[in-house]
Amino acid sequence: MLDEVIKDLEVELKELIADVSGREVDEITTQASFFEDLGIDSIKAIEITVAIEKKYKIRVKDEQVAEITNVAKAIEVVKDALAKKE
Amino acid sequence: MDNRQRIVITGIGPISSVGIGRENFWQGILKKKINVELEECYLDGELWDKFYYHKVKDFDINNFGIKKAKLAAIRDWKQGEEIIDLNYLIAAVKLALDDSGLDYNNDDNGIGLVLAHENLGLMPFGFKVSDLAYEMLIDKKKTEVSKKDFYDGFYKKFLKSGYDVQTFADLFHVARVFNIHEYSLFINNACASGLYALETASQIIRSKQAKRAVVAASDHPDIYKYLWFRDLGIYAKDGIVKPFAKNSNGLVFGAGGAGMVLETLEDAQKRGATIYAEYLGGGYDLEGWKITVPQIGSNSYQKAMTNALKRSNLKPEDIDLVCPHGVGSGPIDYYESKAIAEVFSETDPRPLITTFKPYVGHNLGSTALLESAILLLALQNNIIPETLNCEEVNSRFDITLVQKQTKKKLKTVMKSCCAFAGFNAAVTFQKV
Numbered sequence: 343m344l345d346e347v348i349k350d351l352e353v354e355l356k357e358l359i360a361d362v363s364g365r366e367v368d369e370i371t372t373q374a375s376f377f378e379d380l381g382i383d384s385i386k387a388i389e390i391t392v393a394i395e396k397k398y399k400i401r402v403k404d405e406q407v408a409e410i411t412n413v414a415k416a417i418e419v420v421k422d423a424l425a426k427k428e
Numbered sequence: 429m430d431n432r433q434r435i436v437i438t439g440i441g442p443i444s445s446v447g448i449g450r451e452n453f454w455q456g457i458l459k460k461k462i463n464v465e466l467e468e469c470y471l472d473g474e475l476w477d478k479f480y481y482h483k484v485k486d487f488d489i490n491n492f493g494i495k496k497a498k499l500a501a502i503r504d505w506k507q508g509e510e511i512i513d514l515n516y517l518i519a520a521v522k523l524a525l526d527d528s529g530l531d532y533n534n535d536d537n538g539i540g541l542v543l544a545h546e547n548l549g550l551m552p553f554g555f556k557v558s559d560l561a562y563e564m565l566i567d568k569k570k571t572e573v574s575k576k577d578f579y580d581g582f583y584k585k586f587l588k589s590g591y592d593v594q595t596f597a598d599l600f601h602v603a604r605v606f607n608i609h610e611y612s613l614f615i616n617n618a619c620a621s622g623l624y625a626l627e628t629a630s631q632i633i634r635s636k637q638a639k640r641a642v643v644a645a646s647d648h649p650d651i652y653k654y655l656w657f658r659d660l661g662i663y664a665k666d667g668i669v670k671p672f673a674k675n676s677n678g679l680v681f682g683a684g685g686a687g688m689v690l691e692t693l694e695d696a697q698k699r700g701a702t703i704y705a706e707y708l709g710g711g712y713d714l715e716g717w718k719i720t721v722p723q724i725g726s727n728s729y730q731k732a733m734t735n736a737l738k739r740s741n742l743k744p745e746d747i748d749l750v751c752p753h754g755v756g757s758g759p760i761d762y763y764e765s766k767a768i769a770e771v772f773s774e775t776d777p778r779p780l781i782t783t784f785k786p787y788v789g790h791n792l793g794s795t796a797l798l799e800s801a802i803l804l805l806a807l808q809n810n811i812i813p814e815t816l817n818c819e820e821v822n823s824r825f826d827i828t829l830v831q832k833q834t835k836k837k838l839k840t841v842m843k844s845c846c847a848f849a850g851f852n853a854a855v856t857f858q859k860v
Contacts (some may be wrong), residue, residue, distance in 0.1 A: 384758050388721060391721075392724065404638045
């Protein structure tokens with residue numbers, strides 16, 4: 343079940359981040375920094391967390407909110423939360 | 429509960445970096461007597477860390493005309509330790525009661541008490557625990573310390589300080605100084621505590637649990653608090669809080685506190701008291717998302733402000749001036765600007781907006797009450813202190829701030845606050 347969910351996680355998260363930030367999906371690479379490369383500020387970063395929680399029905403810890411600074415980190419946080427849900 | 433009872437504020441007792449006592453405080457605000465100092469914390473001569481904060485000058489609890497024996501009893505209980513935050517609370521209550529002209533010297537004074545603080549006694553306790561642990565760990569006479577011996581030695585030394593962190597003892601101490609025997613309560617809703625405390629005091633009076641009530645809140649910056657906020661990335665290392673600004677970089681602590689006296693309009697008029705304003709009502713909403721991050725996109729803060737208006741029988745257009753939290757942290761400022769813009773979206777012109785943290789710093793558990801004190805004095809004097817340090821508002825924020833000290837006839841004002849843990853609150857005051 344978990345494997346199925348995370349299979350398309352990267353694609354889904356890129357789409358979600360593009361949707362919230364207004365950037366093109368192609369610009370959002372896995373390692374691109376929200377702040378330095380994509381011009382996403384701390385306000386949009388929180389909106390991304392809100393959207394992630396809603397989509398995956400997970401709870402991101404307070405300290406993880408600031409850690410979600412690129413797609414790779416977002417995948418890590420979502421995987422971690424989904425695993426705990428299982 | 430007699431909701432027809434009109435509740436008014438008849439005493440204000442502020443303690444802050446701009447001044448102590450109502451008049452000094454207000455003059456300090458008008459003349460912008462900002463006092464930001466660098467606090468350096470040393471451990472055995474080694475610099476641990478340093479931070480700027482708005483420091484209270486020349487504060488001495490012995491200078492407030494409080495009976496020495498009563499202060500001595502508190503010191504005795506605290507084993508000689510002076511808890512500055514507690515002293516601020518006592519002084520704030522004293523200043524507010526004196527300002528109100530109420531006689532509190534007898535046991536039948538009919539006064540209720542509501543105190544607020546985010547972490548009273550916790551920081552000195554933390555230092556004590558750290559000191560004890562360090563002493564025991566470096567005790568060279570003992571080559572081995574069993575866990576039992578360590579815990580046992582530790583427990584005996586810090587038990588009393590630990591007990592005091594539970595705050596009921598401080599409620600006891602403050603009540604005892606002022607012969608208060610009516611309903612009393614300690615409140616902690618983080619930065620919004622002061623606004624919860626005002627509503628609580630009004631309910632205590634309306635439910636006739638006390639004829640009148642004094643509310644007080646305080647805070648004193650400590651390095652442990654600074655380290656936490658620093659690690660959260662929301663402390664301004666340059667010591668300049670810049671609310672809603674393009675270049676804002678976080679909050680700056682402020683020491684001190686505030687006291688206020690509430691009673692019924694009828695009682696106040698009967699005894700010819702100075703009435704600063706009527707407390708019309710408060711609105712509250714608990715977001716319930718995260719402790720340290722606002723849920724951008726939620727409407728929790730809007731609900732608090734809208735509820736405050738409803739409970740006060742007001743419409744958005746009735747508000748002349750709003751004083752938001754204004755901490756100078758991008759996401760929180762954005763969250764506030766969005767909420768205010770939505771609540772007052774159909775109001776033309778929108779109410780004026782100003783913020784006070786650049787004057788007195790972020791007083792944590794007391795911030796909302798201390799800033800309410802400024803707001804009440806602004807209302808009384810028809811002068812709006814401008815928002816300092818915001819040369820350019822962040823273009824993402826739909827907000828316009830008062831940029832110049834302004835004389836304007838004010839009738840109804842709102843104080844709002846979005847606190848950690850999502851405690852969103854707003855209250856309104858109106859001239860009588």
